[in-house]
Amino acid sequence: MxxxxxxxAHPDDIAYAMGxxxxxxxxxxxxxxxxxxxxxxxxxxxxxxxxxxxREKEEQAACDLLGAELTFLEQxxxxxxxxxxxxxxxxxxxxxxxxxxxxxxxxxxxxxxHSAVSEIARKAVRLSKxxxxxxxxxxxxxxxxxxxxPDVYVDITDVMxxxxxxxxxxxCQNLDDRMVQRAFPQCxxxxxxxxxxxxxxxxxxxxxxxxxQALLTLGKxx
Numbered sequence: 001m002x003x004x005x006x007x008x009a010h011p012d013d014i015a016y017a018m019g020x021x022x023x024x025x026x027x028x029x030x031x032x033x034x035x036x037x038x039x040x041x042x043x044x045x046x047x048x049x050x051x052x053x054x055r056e057k058e059e060q061a062a063c064d065l066l067g068a069e070l071t072f073l074e075q076x077x078x079x080x081x082x083x084x085x086x087x088x089x090x091x092x093x094x095x096x097x098x099x100x101x102x103x104x105x106x107x108x109x110x111x112x113x114h115s116a117v118s119e120i121a122r123k124a125v126r127l128s129k130x131x132x133x134x135x136x137x138x139x140x141x142x143x144x145x146x147x148x149x150p151d152v153y154v155d156i157t158d159v160m161x162x163x164x165x166x167x168x169x170x171x172c173q174n175l176d177d178r179m180v181q182r183a184f185p186q187c188x189x190x191x192x193x194x195x196x197x198x199x200x201x202x203x204x205x206x207x208x209x210x211x212x213q214a215l216l217t218l219g220k221x222x
Contacts (some may be wrong), residue, residue: 002100003030007121009113010039011059012173015166017137020156021200031068040077062169082119090124099132106136108147136203141186150201153194160198
């Protein structure tokens with residue numbers, strides 16, 4: 001069975017950005033989530049350690065629904081930098097996991113942790129002996145991620161309700177169901193571009209090269 005790696009800055013990034021795609025893939029690939037921080041500063045005014053413990057449990061609950069393995073890289077929320085030690089740490093993890101693809105945040109993003117994690121992924125892929133192809137996913141469209149024009153879409157219409165379940169695992173970030181309310185128009189926008197009700201979009205950098213349509217056959221190749 002093939003392995004894919006999803007590199008995120010914070011708990012909730014993966015559920016929001018590509019939870020539907022992972023729900024479609026989960027029965028035919030191994031999913032390993034690498035979360036760079038525990039979102040320690042995600043609850044202003046609260047103790048960072050307590051927030052980290054809460055968000056770790058929420059991310060684990062979401063990963064359990066996906067059957068995904070979860071590793072935290074123990075960086076501080078809001079202070080992520082693409083320095084050599086962290087990039088080499090991620091490259092070493094990629095060598096051990098030997099993934100068919102690495103998913104990470106789109107680099108044009110106004111959250112500094114998001115753009116830093118995108119750079120970490122690019123550097124780690126280049127340092128990795130396995131050199132897996134890189135695939136970008138988008139955070140909140142028009143709020144965090146900008147200039148994101150997908151190369152390929154995944155129809156998630158049939159699993160949108162389950163994507164909502166994933167997002168709702170992140171209780172502390174989904175106050176008044178606001179994350180869910182943001183997810184629906186974003187997925188509807190990508191769906192309108194793809195000719196379906198709800199979709200998630202992905203972009204492929206030029207190097208390492210990967211046919212965009214190969215995303216749709218992950219786990220099916222022999």
